[in-house]
Amino acid sequence: MEEEEEKKGESASSDGARPWQSYHTVYTNAKAGMEGVDKEKVQRVVYEMSKGSKYFENEERKEAFIRQKIERMRARSAKLTAAELAHYQTVADKRILELEATRDLSKVWLHVDMDAFYAAVETLSDPSLKGRPMAVGGMSMISTANYEARRFGVRAAMPGFIARKLCPELVFVPVDFEKYTYYSGLTRKVFQRYDPNFIAASLDEAYLDITEVCKERGVSAGEVAEELRNTVFGETGLTCSAGVAANRLLAKIGGIGKVTEHILTDVFGISTCEEMLQKGGYLCSLFSRSSADFFLSVGLGIGGTDPPQMRLRKSISNERTFQATDNEALLYQKLDELAELLSSDMQKEGLHGRTLTLKLKTSSFEVRTRALTLQNYISSRDDIYKHASKLLKAELPISLRLIGLRVSQFKEDKVGAPSDPTQKTLLSFMSADASGNFIKGQSSLGSETSNTLSMNDLGDDISVETHEMIDSESENPLVQNDASDPTRSCTWIEFAGKTEGMHEHVNDSTMDKTDAFIEKSDPKSHQLENPNGRGQDSSLPHTSETSSCLNQKDNDHYLLQGETSSRHEEQVLWINDYECSLCGIELPSSFVEERQEHADFHLAERLQKEESGMDSRTLIAGKRYHSLAYLRLVSGRHRSRLKAKINTRSASHCLRTDIFR
DNA sequence: GGAGTAAGGGCTG
DNA sequence: AAAGCCAGCCCTTACTCC
Structure with a gap:
């Protein structure tokens, strides 16, 4: 079926008779309990229920993007000369030998997967559901479907309204995570008896190293698997499947999903492990080392024999979907709720992080993320909200259907x-x-x-x-804290009135972003360079206070005291009370905080250069602290860097860090 | 030029 | 009318430092 689809998938419009065949979903892939499903019918119903929706349009955009990717890979593949191919085949063969040498057959792994877990738990608590097609979830999304429902093509991750179309008598049961967590705990108690260090992949999946159990008791892996399944059933009333293999990969081959499968079959004609090895040369030439290694390992059936690693959490996040809205007050309210929730989750685990990521899904299903890395670690609702709302502000106006927040880069003491x-x-x-x-x-x-x-x-x-x-809050007495909480944020850029059109580029290709900005900014920088230009007229009010303040920088007094930035702002002149004399960014006077941040940024830039000494040689003594004079003297290279920095939204306002460079 | 870092996007389970 | 939530990892691009 896939092959047929691929051919038709070339052009969505070429198969008008059966347009659903070019609409790729995961709903017809093999899944337990779905043997004998009328895949053609499922495909058609899903298509009919989807077409014309915003979701569908977005899927088509993504599909087109994947097709482009495939085309690019095909072109690169076709361009490979015989010599190159031979070279990469050698590389692949060598790699295959190396990987083969790491094959470890000494371990026996068991992959346990609870059958239709959520649905089975719900049936336990309400036996009347037994034998009826049932799904856990709602009209918008289904988490799990029982086997009776799967026969109709209903499955996890399918919207409920489509599922009901496939199976009108489908019973919906709302999700109840507490219940699933409780039952999951019961199953884990059983797993623990076989492998105290078992790896829980999710509430309903686990990997067990049963090497020792088999050895000690002189039983086969199959016997252990059978015994474990019986024990789990006896203690929970739930059934599970168990796969035995010498490694976790074979116990359950994962990691290749819809897109990768599409690429492998379409570009390389690979659909089996054997083919993966045969075409290793192509894989090594077109993929990164790690990706090629992964594919070759899959081909060899190698992977996942290492002892379970203690995994430390790397991020914590939450996200909520809601009725799409462009009401800014509502969006900020949602953001506040998420900040509160996230903060509470973080505090439960004692986490403090310094990278905050805002995730947005527009009403047309386009996903964007915007991140900023702070100097300080945060966990409070107020801090999260404060920084998140700056990120959100930069995207307005916008119509959203989902907002998410993630914090990462944790402080390690946890x-x-x-x-x-x-x-x-x-x-x-x-x-x-x-x-x-x-x-x-x-x-x-x-x-x-x-x-x-x-x-x-x-x-x-x-x-x-x-x-x-090595954080700013370490107890090293040599590292002092700055109370001003400078952030690496670029929120002020939104006021520049120069970002229009940038967002459209953001998701296409990062290369567009810099170009777009620099192009728009250049006229301003020319003005600065031009001695007769506006920049010249706006020489800085160089007050004695500022001067003495800045001249203290050598003993760090100025910075380490966490001086507020009101003084710094005097370094930047706001032409016509809205335009920065240094870079042309426009900021109305009402944006007091943003202006201060902006001024901080210029100050940091200047001091950074001072410290590095890179450009100080070119400075004229006595004018070192005159921003404009300074800026005119720094290299053009630096100015473009600065602009790029602004544009890539990593403009550094971090006084403390930069001064130490 | 290479390593490290940050940001943004995407895939997978 | 209606397409989730969470976490980890990978890739690419851009920039900085050495």
Whole structure:
């Protein structure tokens, strides 16, 4: 069926007789309990129920994008010369041998998957559901369908209204996570008896290393699997399936979904593991090393024999879908609710993060994310809301159907890593380079270094890959805090009136963004360069206060006290009371905070250059702190960097960090 | 030029 | 009328530092 679809999928309009065949969904893929389903009918119904909707239009856009990707890969594949291909085939063969050498047959893995878990739990609590087609979820989305419903083509991740069309007598039961968590706990108690370190992939899936059990009891893996299934049933009343293999990949081959399958079959004609190996040369030439390795491993059936790693949470998020709206008050209200929820979740786990990501889904199903990395760690609702609303503000006006918030880059003390290791690292860093480069070391404030840390404190010897944060709140007395909470934010750019048209580019290709901005900004920079231009007229009011303030920078007094930015603003002149004399950004006077941030940014830029000494050689003594004079003297290269920086929304307002460079 | 970092997008389960 | 939520990982691009 796939092959037939692929051919027709070339052009959505070419198959007018059966247009549904070019609408790719995952709803007809193989899934337990779906044997014998009339796939053609499902495909048609899904198409009929979908066509014309905004969701459908977005799917078509995505589909077109994938087709382009496939075309590009095909073109690259076709361009490969015989010599190149031979080379990459050698690379692939070598890699296959290397991977083969890592094959570990000493382990016995069991992949346990609860059958239609949510639906089965619901049937336990309401036996009248037994034997009737039933789905857990609602009209908009189904989480799980029981086997009776699957026979109609109803399945997880399918909208309820489509499911009901496929199966009019379908019974809907609302989701009840507490119930599923409880039953999941019961199953896990059983798993634990076979492997205390089993890996829970989700509420209803787990990987168990049963090597030891098999050895100790002298039983086969199949016997253990059978016994485990019976025990689970006995203790929960739920059934499960179990797959046995020498590694987790074989116990359950995952990682290749709709899109990847599409690409593999369409570009390379790969649909089996064997073909994956045969066409290894193509895979190695067109994919990254890690991707090619993954595909070759899948072809070889290698992977996932390593002991379970202690996984540290890397992010925490929430998102809510609602009736699409462009009502800004409503959107901010939703954002506030999410901030509160997220903050509460974070506090439950004692998490503090410094990267905040806002996720948006427009009413036309386009997904955007906007992120900012802060100098300080946050977890409070107010902080989350404050920064998130800046990100949202930059996108207005907009009609949304979903808002999400995510916090990542956590402070490490949560995992029980004592503060000492952080200190030690910083100190060892210092001692490793005691030649005054400590200042440089501090430029990595807030940056991550990967480190392997023995987690003895957690009561086991597992060596865990973790991230060590050298943060601004570390207890190192040499690292002082700035109370002004400078952020890496670009919210002010939205007021520039120069971003129109940028958002349209954002999702196409990142390359467009810089060009678009620089093009629009250049006239302004020319004005600055032109001694007769407007920039010249707007020389700075260089007050004695400002001067003395800035001249104190050498002893860090100025910065480390967390001076508010009201003084900095005097460095920037607002032409006609709205246009920045330095870069032309437009900011009405009512945007007090944004103006201060903007001024901070210019100050940081200037001081950064001062510290680096890169451009100071070109400065005229006595004029070092005159912004305009300074800006005229710095290289054009730097100006374009600055503009790019502004445009890529990573404009740094971080005084403290930058000054240490 | 390479490594590291950040941001944005996407795929997968 | 109506297409979820969450987390991890990968890729690409841009930029900075060495």
